Amino acid sequence: MTGSNETFKEVLRFEDDALLNGSRRFIDDLEPRGTLHIAMARSPVAHARLASIDIAKSSSMPGVHTVLTGEDISRHSTPTPIGWEHIADQRRTESLAMATSTVRYVGHIVAAVVAETRAIAEDAVDAIEIDYDLLPAVMDVDAAREPNAPILHSSWPDNVLATDQQTSGDGRSALKSAHTIVDLELDIGRAFGCPLETRGVIADWGLQNQAGSQRSGSVGRLIVDLNSQSPNRVREVLSQVLGVSVSDLLVRVPAIGGGFGAKANYYGEEIITCIASKVCGRPVKYIEDRSESFVATSHARDAKMSVSIGADGDGSIVAFRSDVVGTLGGEVSSVGMGPIWVSTRAGTGSYQIPNADITTTGVMTNRTPFGSFRGWGSPIANFAIERAIDALADRLSIDPIDLRLKNMVRPEQMPFQNGLGWRLDSGDYPEALRRTLKSVTQAGWFDEVTDATSNGRFVGIGLVNFIEATGVGNSRKMGRLPMEQGGFDEAVVRMDSTGTVQVFTGQTGMGQGIETTLAQVCATALGANVNDVRVVFGDTDSCPYTGYGTGGCRTAPVAASSVMLASQDLQGQVLEMAASLLNLDEAELTISNSAVSGPTGEKVTFADIGTAAYRKLNRLPEHHSPTLQARYVWDPVDRTIGYGSIAVMVEVCADTGLVSVLRYHAVDDCGYVINPAIVDGQVMGGFVQVLGSTLMEELRYDEDGNPLTTTFRDYLVPLAGDVPEMTVEHMETLPPDVPSGSKGVGEAGTMAAMSAIAQAVEHALPGGYGWIRSIPLSPELLLHHIDAATP
Amino acid sequence: MSGTGTHQLSISINGRHENFDVEPRSTLAELLREQAGLTGTKIGCEQGSCGACTILFDGEQVRSCLMFAVQAADSEVWTIEGLASPPPENQTSPTPLAGLPELAEAFKRNHALQCGFCTPGMLIAGTLIGEACGGAINEERVKEGLSGNICRCTGYQGIVQSVVEVFELKTSNPAAEKPQ
Numbered sequence: 001m002t003g004s005n006e007t008f009k010e011v012l013r014f015e016d017d018a019l020l021n022g023s024r025r026f027i028d029d030l031e032p033r034g035t036l037h038i039a040m041a042r043s044p045v046a047h048a049r050l051a052s053i054d055i056a057k058s059s060s061m062p063g064v065h066t067v068l069t070g071e072d073i074s075r076h077s078t079p080t081p082i083g084w085e086h087i088a089d090q091r092r093t094e095s096l097a098m099a100t101s102t103v104r105y106v107g108h109i110v111a112a113v114v115a116e117t118r119a120i121a122e123d124a125v126d127a128i129e130i131d132y133d134l135l136p137a138v139m140d141v142d143a144a145r146e147p148n149a150p151i152l153h154s155s156w157p158d159n160v161l162a163t164d165q166q167t168s169g170d171g172r173s174a175l176k177s178a179h180t181i182v183d184l185e186l187d188i189g190r191a192f193g194c195p196l197e198t199r200g201v202i203a204d205w206g207l208q209n210q211a212g213s214q215r216s217g218s219v220g221r222l223i224v225d226l227n228s229q230s231p232n233r234v235r236e237v238l239s240q241v242l243g244v245s246v247s248d249l250l251v252r253v254p255a256i257g258g259g260f261g262a263k264a265n266y267y268g269e270e271i272i273t274c275i276a277s278k279v280c281g282r283p284v285k286y287i288e289d290r291s292e293s294f295v296a297t298s299h300a301r302d303a304k305m306s307v308s309i310g311a312d313g314d315g316s317i318v319a320f321r322s323d324v325v326g327t328l329g330g331e332v333s334s335v336g337m338g339p340i341w342v343s344t345r346a347g348t349g350s351y352q353i354p355n356a357d358i359t360t361t362g363v364m365t366n367r368t369p370f371g372s373f374r375g376w377g378s379p380i381a382n383f384a385i386e387r388a389i390d391a392l393a394d395r396l397s398i399d400p401i402d403l404r405l406k407n408m409v410r411p412e413q414m415p416f417q418n419g420l421g422w423r424l425d426s427g428d429y430p431e432a433l434r435r436t437l438k439s440v441t442q443a444g445w446f447d448e449v450t451d452a453t454s455n456g457r458f459v460g461i462g463l464v465n466f467i468e469a470t471g472v473g474n475s476r477k478m479g480r481l482p483m484e485q486g487g488f489d490e491a492v493v494r495m496d497s498t499g500t501v502q503v504f505t506g507q508t509g510m511g512q513g514i515e516t517t518l519a520q521v522c523a524t525a526l527g528a529n530v531n532d533v534r535v536v537f538g539d540t541d542s543c544p545y546t547g548y549g550t551g552g553c554r555t556a557p558v559a560a561s562s563v564m565l566a567s568q569d570l571q572g573q574v575l576e577m578a579a580s581l582l583n584l585d586e587a588e589l590t591i592s593n594s595a596v597s598g599p600t601g602e603k604v605t606f607a608d609i610g611t612a613a614y615r616k617l618n619r620l621p622e623h624h625s626p627t628l629q630a631r632y633v634w635d636p637v638d639r640t641i642g643y644g645s646i647a648v649m650v651e652v653c654a655d656t657g658l659v660s661v662l663r664y665h666a667v668d669d670c671g672y673v674i675n676p677a678i679v680d681g682q683v684m685g686g687f688v689q690v691l692g693s694t695l696m697e698e699l700r701y702d703e704d705g706n707p708l709t710t711t712f713r714d715y716l717v718p719l720a721g722d723v724p725e726m727t728v729e730h731m732e733t734l735p736p737d738v739p740s741g742s743k744g745v746g747e748a749g750t751m752a753a754m755s756a757i758a759q760a761v762e763h764a765l766p767g768g769y770g771w772i773r774s775i776p777l778s779p780e781l782l783l784h785h786i787d788a789a790t791p
Numbered sequence: 792m793s794g795t796g797t798h799q800l801s802i803s804i805n806g807r808h809e810n811f812d813v814e815p816r817s818t819l820a821e822l823l824r825e826q827a828g829l830t831g832t833k834i835g836c837e838q839g840s841c842g843a844c845t846i847l848f849d850g851e852q853v854r855s856c857l858m859f860a861v862q863a864a865d866s867e868v869w870t871i872e873g874l875a876s877p878p879p880e881n882q883t884s885p886t887p888l889a890g891l892p893e894l895a896e897a898f899k900r901n902h903a904l905q906c907g908f909c910t911p912g913m914l915i916a917g918t919l920i921g922e923a924c925g926g927a928i929n930e931e932r933v934k935e936g937l938s939g940n941i942c943r944c945t946g947y948q949g950i951v952q953s954v955v956e957v958f959e960l961k962t963s964n965p966a967a968e969k970p971q
Contacts, residue, residue, distance in 0.1 A: 012899055019907025020895040022831020022871035026908065029830035119816060196835045196843060196943045197908045257833070257908030258943050290836040511906030511944050677902040681945060685905060688946035712840035712941065720934040720947040 008523055008530040009676060013516045015509065024255045027200035027227045028287050035202065035283040036065055038276050039121035040269065041111035041128050042295065043103035046139070046366035046705020047150070047330070048132035050101055053111060058127040063120040065280045067128065068112045068272065070100035076275045077241045080268065083233065084338035086481040090162035093153050095331050097241070097268030103132070104152055104330025105368050106707055107295025109268055114276045114284055137705035141304060141325050141363040152330060152364045161328055161337050161362040166344040168419025169355030174319035178310025182391045187774040188380055188754070190302040190327070190700070191693035193373045194717060195510075197257020198288040199297060201226035201270050205277040221248045222274060227256045229264040229508050230549025233485075235540050237266050237334075242274060253538030256510035260689065261372030263510065264551040265298045265334040294710045298371025299699055302327040303340060303380050309388035315398045317407045319355040322347050322384045326362045326370065326377075333371035337362030340370075342377035342469075345422045349385040350429045350465040350643060351407045356419060366705045372551065374686060375750035378468065383775065386464045386755035390762070391770025400759065400769055401437060401463055405430050408465065415736070422469060424641050427733045432667045433465055436645040439729060440665050445649055449763075458652040458786070459662070460764025466751035467643045470670075470744025471557030472548065473636030488635035489554065490544035491562035493522060493570045495628040497614035499594055499606030501526065501533045501570075506546025507559045508537055512746055513678040514555050520674055521560045521740060525567035526574070527591035528606065544631070553642070553744020556674060560740035562634035569630035577609050577628075580621050640735040642743040644668035646687070646752045648724070650760040654786055657779030659695050659761055661724040668748050669731040672741035679745050680728040686749025687726065692718045694754045698776050765789065800864035804829070805873025806882045813860040820844045820855035822863070823870060831871035831911050835941065842940030845912035846870050847887060852919050854939075871911035874918075890957060891918040897957045903949030909942045913950055916940050921958030928958050 018024040055067040079094040098109045111128050115121035138144045138152065144159040152159055175181055204223040222244055228234050231251040239246045256263065269286050277284040288296060303326045310319040326340030340360045347358040362370075389407075393400040409416045411428040418424055440446070445461055452459035472478070473487030492504040503522045507514055519533035526533075537543055548554060571591060578596035579586045581604050590597050594606040612619040613628045649663040666683050673679050696716040700708040709715040734741045758772040761782065766789040774781075797812040804827055811826050818837075823829045823846070832855055835843035839857040846855045847869040869887055875895055878886045891914055897903070904910045920936030921928060933954045934947070942950060 013902070015907065016899045016904060019904055019910050020898060020914070021875040022829075022911045024907060025830065026833070028834065029824075119814075194943060195906070195908075196841060196941055197833070197906070198835075256906060258906040260943070290838060290841075513905070681902045681905060681949070684946040684948060685944045689943070711838050712836055713838070717941055717943060718946075719941065720937040720951055723947050726946060726948055 008520045011516060011520060011530055011675065013513050013678070014519065015513060015515050026197055026255045026257055027202070027225060030202060030225055030254060031285060032202065032204060032283045035285050036114050036116065036280055037118040037121050038112050038114045038273055038284050038286045039118060039125045040109045040292070041113070041125045042292070043099065043106060043108040043110050045103065045132050045134060046106050046137035047135040048103050049135060050099060050103065050110060051131040051133045054129040055111065057129065058113060058124040061120070061124045061127060063116040064124045065114045066276065067124065068276060068279065070096065070098045070110070072279070073098040073272060073275060074100055076278065077271055080271065081237060081240055082332055082336045083334045083485060084336040084483060086336070086338070086483040087162040087164045087341060088482065090336060091156055093332050097271035105366050106705055107292070107368055108330065109272065112272050112276060114280050137366040139365055139367065139701055139703060139705055141327050141365065144363045144365050152366070159364040161332060161364060163359065163361045164341050164344050165359045166420045167357045171355055171357035172319065172321045174355030175308055175310040175321060178318050179313045180392065180395055181308055181310045182388065182395050184307045184388055184391055184770070185773060186305040186307060186384060186387060188301050188303050188383065189693070189698040189776050190299050191373065191697045192297060192299045192699060193260030193262030195258030195260055195262055197227065198290060198293045199227060199263060199267065199269065200287040201273045202283055202285045203274040203277040204283040205274055206281050206283060221250055223250045224274065225252045225254060226270060227263055228253060228266065229259045229510060229551055230266070231508060231538060231540055232506055232545055232547055233549045234266050234270060238271065238274060241271055251540045253508050256508065259510035260374040261376070261551060262297050264549060265371040291710050294699070294715060295368050295707055298333050299329065299368045300339060300371060300373030301380060301693060302370065305384050307384050307388050309392050311392055311396065315396055315403050315406050317351060317353050320348055320353045320385065320388065321357045324360045324380070326360065327367065328362045328364050329367045329369035330364065331369045333369040335371050339372060339377035343381040343384065345420050346378050346381040346467065346469065347385065347420055348418055349382060350409060350467050351385065352409050352413065352416070358420065367701060374689060375747045378747070379690060379750050379754055382466050382751050383754045386752065387758065387770065390759055394769040401433065404433060404465060408433065422641065423638055424467065425638070425737065426735045427643050427669050428731065429465065429643055432643060432669060432731060433645040435729065436463060436647050436665060436667045439667070440647045445663065448649070458654060458764040459649065460760045460762065461647060461649050462756040462758065462760030462763060463645065463647045464752045464755040464759060465645045467641050468553065468744070468748045468751050469639045470553035470642050471636050471640050472552050473558065474638060475635050486547045488633055489546045489558045489562045490631065490633045491559065491566045492544050492629065492631045493563065493566040495570060495574065495606060495610055497610045499532060499610040501528050503533060503535045503563055504543045505535060505537050505559055505563065506544045507555050508550040510550065512555065512682060513675065517555065517674045517678060518560060518563050521563050522567045525564045526571045529594040532594045532606065553746045556670065556742035556744050557640050557738045557740060558634060558636050560674065560742055561738060562632045564740050565634060566630040566632035569632060570628060573628055573630065574606065574609055577613060577620060577624060578604050580624065581608065581612060581619060634739065637737040640738050640743045642670045642745060642748055644748060646756050648756045648760050650757060650764055652761055652764050652782055657783035659757065659777060661691055661757065664724045664726040665729070667729045667731060668745065669733050670745035670748065671735050671738065671743040672732055673730055674742060682746050683728050683749040684726045686747060687753050688718050688723050690750045690753035691723065691757065694757045694775055695777055696722070798861050800861060802863050803867040805869055806878070806884055806886070811860070815859070815861060817860040818856050819858040819860050819863050822860040823855060829870045829872050833908050833911060835908065842912045842916060843909050845915045845940065847874065847915060850887065852916055871914065874915065888915065888918045890921060890961060891915070894918050894921065894953060894957050897953035898949070901949035901953045903945060903953045905944035909940060913937070913940050913942060917950065917954040921954045924958060928955055930955055
């Protein structure tokens with residue numbers, strides 16, 4: 001038997017037609033008959049005790065069904081668990097989905113109104129009378145760590161959620177003996193995923209369903225539709241806090257209008273909406289509006305880092321230290337301080353550094369809770385190591401690219417233990433950098449810079465490296481941390497009586513094209529025509545279990561592996577039946593394009609086989625069981641680490657200090673590329689998001705904790721005119737322990753954007769490397785630098 | 792319910808006249824989505840900043856979240872549902888934005904959409920800018936024309952490329968539309 005070699009790499013996305021004609025349904029396009037609408041009352045102050053809430057006037061308004069306060073929420077639910085409670089001694093808040101006595105950020109939910117329409121609910125929110133006893137707001141990590149700082153959570157001795165430390169070799173003591181030491185203080189601003197579709201949820205825990213919950217029958221259940229990246233995770237959390245068994249909860253996910261990690265977290269609104277439905281006995285719908293999204297959807301990045309790097313005189317890096325302090329919010333999000341903690345593992349990046357010491361601390365402030373955003377904490381970790389290397393290159397008068405090449409992990413060292421707990425599993429890191437340099441040189445970038453410079457323009461090139469940890473696992477290793485979450489992925493592949501194949505996955509589509517890529521993987525492994533494969537996701541009743549959900553770049557390394565292995569199993573079953581139908585030996589058969597052929601032109605199609613398996617069993621000998629279905633659970637051996645190098649060309653305007661990114665080129669190695677157009681789209685889209693948070697986007701507060709960025713006119717995401725010409729080149733090193741041969745790539749584009757743009761700006765301007773220390777880059781800083789550096 | 796009563800109005804939507812009762816505070820986007828059932832028009836910000844709710848209103852590009860439904864009385868509205876699909880057989884008036892279905896095909900070919908939430912607005916805005924550019928289309932003009940439409944997924948490259956590709960072809964070589 002030989003398998004199909006068809007790989008369908010260039011297939012166009014199956015998702016597109018229904019999106020292009022507007023027929024695909026997103027959460028706000030759904031509404032069961034009888035649906036009520038919920039609007040949240042949110043705290044207008046950053047830190048206060050709730051002195052009183054008067055809902056009488058609001059409750060009596062026509063069209064209002066109920067007004068919920070923290071008291072109601074405490075009666076119907078238990079505190080929200082933290083998914084990433086993985087650090088020893090990580091503190092707990094025991095907070096509910098709604099504030100009960102203290103508000104800790106502007107936007108904190110204090111009450112909710114359920115009404116006939118959203119407009120009535122919003123009117124009734126305005127009619128709730130709330131007295132706040134103001135407390136001093138703690139807005140930054142330095143103030144929060146002052147000895148007399150107000151404590152946000154009164155059961156804690158201070159405002160620190162947790163601290164984690166990872167060392168390798170002799171840690172920071174190795175710095176002392178280094179020939180050259182460079183210290184940097186770095187500061188990264190607050191940004192967030194900001195998907196164009198806001199969050200939404202519809203909960204149906206109606207009377208009929210509640211009645212059933214008294215029995216063990218099938219009607220007593222809570223049905224939740226929401227745009228979450230992690231439906232199984234939401235199902236388990238709702239089960240836990242609402243006291244409903246997991247099986248009595250159905251979670252469904254429609255089309256999602258972008259996630260970027262913001263929708264990987266779970267949120268209080270989901271719990272409150274379920275309770276509202278229970279109380280009202282009707283379906284209840286919540287759609288976050290855009291202004292709310294700026295205070296209610298998880299914020300991210302926001303860290304201060306104190307970094308030291310030490311090297312020998314020849315540029316061999318001997319030690320690296322980074323103390324990372326993350327600015328968390330007033331409550332702990334579902335990922336805890338996970339994104340900050342990543343620095344303790346990713347800190348040394350693409351480099352072999354024998355001694356490292358990395359400490360991460362999460363500090364609570366009166367800001368919106370801190371959570372996931374594409375890249376998690378890795379772009380921050382990348383900024384620390386890449387900036388440190390640039391500053392070191394400047395000090396040693398070594399070219400930054402040469403200094404990198406000297407210290408990068410070499411292919412013959414793979415798999416390489418980075419000493420901080422991560423295994424860099426495969427690849428040729430220096431080759432990615434050399435190729436990037438070669439490609440942009442051949443494309444004339446350096447000539448362009450020379451020309452521009454001779455015309456008095458400030459144009460420069462940045463060239464940096466990144467690693468990207470993808471497909472977190474293994475489930476047993478994760479289980480040993482103080483967290484309750486596995487990393488495995490289950491897939492079911494089923495062929496029907498017409499020979500059409502359905503792939504059932506626990507992953508979620510949110511724009512990254514899994515309906516296409518998982519169909520490609522199945523078709524290739526099974527020998528089906530890719531047009532005969534359908535991918536089914538977003539329904540916890542019919543789709544299998546993936547505890548982690550879709551985040552951390554899991555689809556290509558983890559889900560594609562389980563789909564591939566299930567499809568291979570199904571192929572075995574198909575061949576067995578085909579052999580019986582054709583009266584041939586299995587070894588004589590070939591399978592491709594949804595048909596099985598014998599050596600002399602005998603042929604049965606998948607449709608023939610499907611018909612026999614379901615509707616004409618008499619065509620098959622007794623030993624065949626009816627139906628064609630396979631299931632596989634793949635538990636990753638370990639993370640698999642993607643990597644690459646990127647180059648950007650920027651221009652700094654001498655009059656305004658504004659930076660334009662003119663060109664972008666990436667050399668990315670995510671192993672086997674399932675669909676080049678989709679992979680390139682992920683890389684470019686990820687880059688542009690972080691281009692935004694490097695140059696334009698920042699969530700800002702005043703000193704009292706009032707958010708200053710609450711519309712798209714204050715929070716500037718990149719528009720068509722802000723993006724450069726982008727090209728992506730691939731290396732395809734197959735990782736050793738990943739059946740699909742692919743590493744994740746959804747976050748690759750985010751990793752090095754800050755570092756590359758910073759270095760390019762320094763290349764464009766006089767003054768050497770390593771002086772840019774804060775992101776977003778401020779035009780004022782650059783103007784000041786230009787003034788100081790030019791006579 | 793809100794004490795201000797409702798207004799009756801008639802709008803031509805996607806070539807068909809329809810009657811609605813609307814509250815004075817309803818936006819046109821809400822009317823289209825909730826009363827006409829045309830959910831292809833997306834609401835991304837309700838602040839007129841993101842362009843996801845872009846429709847064709849009396850031949851002009853309009854953000855339907857910034858317009859009250861009552862302002863649309865006796866107007867002619869086209870949404871993505873009417874513009875992207877082949878016209879029904881009994882449709883008397885021609886579908887405007889004849890280039891839109893072709894732009895949609897180019898979007899697919901150039902991977903100009905990921906989540907698809909901005910796509911209906913982007914297709915309408917892209918077709919209008921493409922048609923307005925005539926023979927003088929280039930990337931810069933398209934980027935400027937699309938500056939009111941946010942895409943958070945793609946980085947815009949495929950979108951801009953698609954508009955240039957489709958409308959450059961249309962204007963530089965009219966014969967290319969009809970082979971032979």
